Amino acid sequence: MAKILSGKEVAAALKDKLTEEVKKLKEQGKALGLCIVMAGDRPDSASYIKGAVKRCTDIGIDCQVEKLPEEISQDEFLKVLDRLNKDPEINGIIIMRPLPSQISEDVVKYKIAPEKDVDCFSPINVSKVMSGDSDGFAPCTPAAVIEILDYYGIGLEGKRAVLIGRSMVVGRPLAMMLLKRNATVTICHTRTKNLPQETRRAEILIAAAGKARMVTKDMVSEGAVVIDVGINFDESGKMCGDVDFDSVSPIAGQITPVPGGVGSVTSTVLAKHVIEAFKLQQGL
Numbered sequence: 611m612a613k614i615l616s617g618k619e620v621a622a623a624l625k626d627k628l629t630e631e632v633k634k635l636k637e638q639g640k641a642l643g644l645c646i647v648m649a650g651d652r653p654d655s656a657s658y659i660k661g662a663v664k665r666c667t668d669i670g671i672d673c674q675v676e677k678l679p680e681e682i683s684q685d686e687f688l689k690v691l692d693r694l695n696k697d698p699e700i701n702g703i704i705i706m707r708p709l710p711s712q713i714s715e716d717v718v719k720y721k722i723a724p725e726k727d728v729d730c731f732s733p734i735n736v737s738k739v740m741s742g743d744s745d746g747f748a749p750c751t752p753a754a755v756i757e758i759l760d761y762y763g764i765g766l767e768g769k770r771a772v773l774i775g776r777s778m779v780v781g782r783p784l785a786m787m788l789l790k791r792n793a794t795v796t797i798c799h800t801r802t803k804n805l806p807q808e809t810r811r812a813e814i815l816i817a818a819a820g821k822a823r824m825v826t827k828d829m830v831s832e833g834a835v836v837i838d839v840g841i842n843f844d845e846s847g848k849m850c851g852d853v854d855f856d857s858v859s860p861i862a863g864q865i866t867p868v869p870g871g872v873g874s875v876t877s878t879v880l881a882k883h884v885i886e887a888f889k890l891q892q893g894l
């Protein structure tokens with residue numbers, strides 16, 4: 611039976627470390643701020659924001675949510691962003707996506723200050739992640755996967771890592787982060803021929819496809835590390851990952867559960883990025 615890689619445990623350890631770090635900064639009279647920008651009122655964004663604000667506030671970061679009307683024009687939206695970019699009390703900015711249709715992500719992504727862009731929206735940060743420049747901010751979800759692998763001492767050097775998913779939020783940046791750590795990386799996607807043949811070669815298998823329980827036992831080799839990024843809801847409304855946990859866990863060496871895996875770590879990684887952004891801006 612696979613060892614469970616607990617995201618909750620990773621998040622708790624990271625939270626303690628970050629809380630201590632913020633406490634020390636506060637003793638020096640420094641304050642850290644995060645602003646989450648939401649145009650409109652999507653329920654999935656609202657629940658993400660609630661979790662992020664709670665976690666960052668617990669760690670000692672001042673959080674504010676800039677709630678904007680769904681029908682805000684692109685010009686007005688950019689004015690708000692410009693104000694936040696210039697606000698010295700804001701160290702990190704997250705813009706909830708998707709944006710309303712009248713606002714172009716391709717315009718906005720060039721306007722967010724890269725040094726405050728804690729979830730890798732700016733092309734500057736995307737390029738830094740792609741080129742392996744550790745100065746940039748990776749998206750929080752792939753960074754959470756790396757956090758879990760590091761916490762459990764799972765080495766990547768020379769390992770065969772196989773990813774399912776090539777999105778710009780998860781699969782692609784994560785592939786580059788694994789490559790930076792000298793894994794041999796394969797990226798699979800909807801056009802991959804014979805997916806089980808690819809995934810069975812994995813020593814580390816990462817599923818980020820958004821398809822409930824699509825990774826079945828025939829797709830996993832004995833002893834593999836299986837990281838499940840997927841957040842799905844099955845026919846009965848129960849949250850589940852991309853991995854069929856019940857059939858895969860007797861075969862895998864180590865496995866993340868859903869819930870309680872990668873998703874539990876992302877908001878703590880967000881806090882980590884705000885602290886890094888603060889230090890970058892202060893030249894610390």
Ligand code: NAD
Pocket residue numbers: 751774775776777778779780781798799800801802805818819820821824839840841842872873874876
């Ligand atoms: P996406 O839809 O943008 O991308 C999915 C990718 O998977 C695509 O590249 C597609 O080619 C590939 N794919 C889909 N079905 C496939 C199949 N049958 N075979 C092979 N490849 C397939 O999704 P995303 O935004 O990258 O998110 C992926 C999953 O991760 C979703 O379940 C999402 O909810 C979850 N997610 C979790 C977190 C977290 O904090 N844990 C954060 C972001 C996303």
